[in-house]
Amino acid sequence: MTAIEPGRTLCRQARERMTAHAHVDVHQSYFEDWTHSGPYDCIFSASAFHWTDPTRSYALARNLLKPAGNLAFVTYSELIGDDVWEQRCSDIRALFTRHVPHHKGPRFGTRTADELSSGLHNYRESIGQALEFVEFGKPLEAAQVPVQDMFGPVTVEFDVHRRHYDADGFVAALESYGAFRRMNESARLALKKAVRDYVLAECQDSVDRPFALVGLAATRTP
Template identity: 30%
Template sequence: MDGLGLTFDTIAERYDRVRPGYPAAVFDDVATLAGARAGTRVLEIGPGPGTATRALLARGWRVHAVEPGAALAGLAVANLAGQPFTVDVTRFDDWVPDRSYDMLFSATAYHWVAPEHRWRLAAGVLDPGGALALVTNRTVAGGNFNDIYQASADLHARHAPEVEFGLSPSAGEILAGVHAAADDIGAVWEVAEPKAGHSRAGASFTPPVIRSYEWETTYDTDDAAALLSTYSVYLGVPPERRTPLLTGIADIVRTDFGGVATRRYLAILAVAHRREPGQDRQA
């Protein structure tokens, strides 16, 4: 994770409050596709404040996490107190494992692991046949966030010309690219998570099974602006320009959209397995 990724740690409580979670069906499918059962040992990369971790623990899995943000890790420990959860405060790139795991899980965080290391590191911590389960949320067309973005184009040009926010694609556009890349989880993740960068998992992992889920959530005026303020593209804008930008967006939501912002998401899950020694790549 680079310095920009670590800025999430400066807004840990806000991140915990407004960032979206994931549909329950995601975790049902993780359990089925990974063959997970009570007691499964999960290594979670980048749990943040425990947004997805709660659902892992609810299924009786034991979770050890690697989280580079000390404030986020502390919040996760507080949120998950009394459950089989532990965390090391470090980057996965720098972490030294002392055991192997049944599953590596990461929710909207694995793109922060360096592309040149991420698949080797994943293979190195999994038992043969162990599952690699990655999930991310993408904003897609639907709801009114595209309209809010269009209405705030002048604000963005004035206060944050470096933000190329664009308009959200349709779920169908994203999924067409994801399924076209389905022979390698690295290729899938390059499409599913645009910040991931180019890298291939290669022979270490089986081709992934892919599932997708469209869903939406609604934010009030303050939370709509607060949500945007938790994304790296906005955190990278200096505060003296970020504040009037987000205030202006909140004003647009309040006056032009009745104080309601609806954001539609596409959650994408990909589950691959570490190949058994000698396993044929075409098997």
């Protein structure tokens, strides 16, 4: 098994975790720059392939795979939830606007589970377009690449989950948003406190966040 990670620190951490597994090699590289081995039975990416350049990455994936090899993704999409969750979203966006007036706050989910699942049927011919539909709401760069000529029809696995957070966990999840990290420090600290206080007081230190876990796979064309 070959693992690729472009970040130096994450690559080092992955190597440390895999020291007991002699069959796993971890390399520091961008996927588009990887030319050192293969062919492979499967290329797998978990919520990371959107960082690659579609004009290069799909053709490279096909070239690295054995005949009948598979390209597989696991990704996720936030969902529109019940009335309680949607009120939480509205309240939290209001906190963002109060403390950072130019920021509208996280979008959270913009589709129901049924809308996401049914929409995926429109992209069963292109794993690239299916991935971008899940992650971005519509095909973007992959729509300009003939991915459907490189890989066969897409197999989809779809499962709805609710992720539970306490106040500290919910704030930590918000901090993963790039826009949150780019705020000036005083605004960010004030917003973190406001969100934490809201979850503690209004949500009784308990928030359930709906999302869909989506698996996509397609077989290399001959």
